[in-house]
Amino acid sequence: MTESVISSPHNSRITAARALLTRNGRSKASAFLAEGPHAVAEAVASSRHQVRELFVATDAESRHGSLIASAREGGAAVHVVSDRVLRLLRDTVTPQGVVAVITVRPEAGEALAAARLAVLLDRVADPGNVGTVVRTADAAGADLVGLTPGSADVYSGKCVRASAGSLFHLPVVTDLTVDHAAVAAGAAGCRVLATAADGESSLDDLIADDLLAAPTLWVFGSEAHGVSDTARAASDLVVRVPIYGSAESLNLAAAAAVCLYASARAQRR
């Protein structure tokens, strides 16, 4: 590699990348950071993401030769930086020598129009929950995850990590309102199912009556307040996951796993 090593924290590329550690900075730049070779490789492989810049610590350069080559081939500017400078870009303790600046290609509503299984998170506030649901949705073969305004920032470090790479596998649409999503889903022939502890229909009845084989948009509400009145009104059915024991409720990510796998199974039978 011929580049000189960036060792100043005041280098303009470094200050620009550091701004992406905050939600405000990510929002302004429409870009976010991914740390570690695994996440960076997923981003390089994703057709919906562009690795703009790749920062590599001096001692990691030899280890990550093929990753660096493929990032560069995909159009990334590669910068070798001192270990101290790399540490300024990290959100975790161990970025393992590489941090990338990533932009998302604009995702149109048409992703929803073709969806057979989609998820809308309605003001879900915890980034760990958002990341875990993205991972579960990916595992269940969902076509899209949307987030309403007021949800956690899906590009925060914690969410990117919790998604375990799945953020790079399926379209994730932010600032999608419930009404917009419901209209698009309806036009596409998707049934809209919201979940709530007091839902009128039990998930088990929907399974028994074979109502989950149809294209479905699942709406999950916030940890503290559940789905909004808007989401209830926009849904075809409000569904409860049955509680067989004494728990008051399921945690959001567990409820999503149960619902999404029930749909995935029904759609594949």
Added chain:
Amino acid sequence: MTESVISSPHNSRITAARALLTRNGRSKASAFLAEGPHAVAEAVASSRHQVRELFVATDAESRHGSLIASAREGGAAVHVVSDRVLRLLRDTVTPQGVVAVITVRPEAGEALAAARLAVLLDRVADPGNVGTVVRTADAAGADLVGLTPGSADVYSGKCVRASAGSLFHLPVVTDLTVDHAAVAAGAAGCRVLATAADGESSLDDLIADDLLAAPTLWVFGSEAHGVSDTARAASDLVVRVPIYGSAESLNLAAAAAVCLYASARAQRR
């Protein structure tokens, strides 16, 4: 209330209770702390738990009159403490004025002998995951959760919180080895199903073939290493949760939710 207010952090009851903030202290005393009126009320109501002591902040005494009365009725010693002293006992930012010292009544292996649906966590290290699985197991109507040596401390503050009260709803057996659990399960007519990404049987096939209606002990392995070789050997089947999309795997708590609800549904049909 007639007690004097404890305002010294060196009071012997306070130092004894503070020792329960560490795993070693909990293990020595066979006791743990629960924070906040909700968790304390669950512990008071649980037949498997004994609230030994209840610490109430001076400004919370009037708010929690009925909780204090029922704890005292159940045999708890109630101590009014200064806000500063209460803060020394907390693991969270807001214990909401009450912290209790709780002991667990010894749980015999017979709980497993009568189980129709049980869970064994095999060296699951993250307390948040352990607490979430306890909550999900409770929601799915499971009869018992066991943890092998090497699992997270189920009585740590993070785990108690993640269980959202479910820790007080069903028997939780710690230091249960895989072999002990498998033998007890076998004697009770429970099928032992371990989960692994490379499992020989798909969960969907088990559902389709109606093999989940039988009494079942589910074994889930560690986040990093999966189920142990011992657990594989002790199981009747190693089951994989199918991945329909591009995710490499499901997170542990999500996989447990999918498996436990599949069993609960089959057993109730």
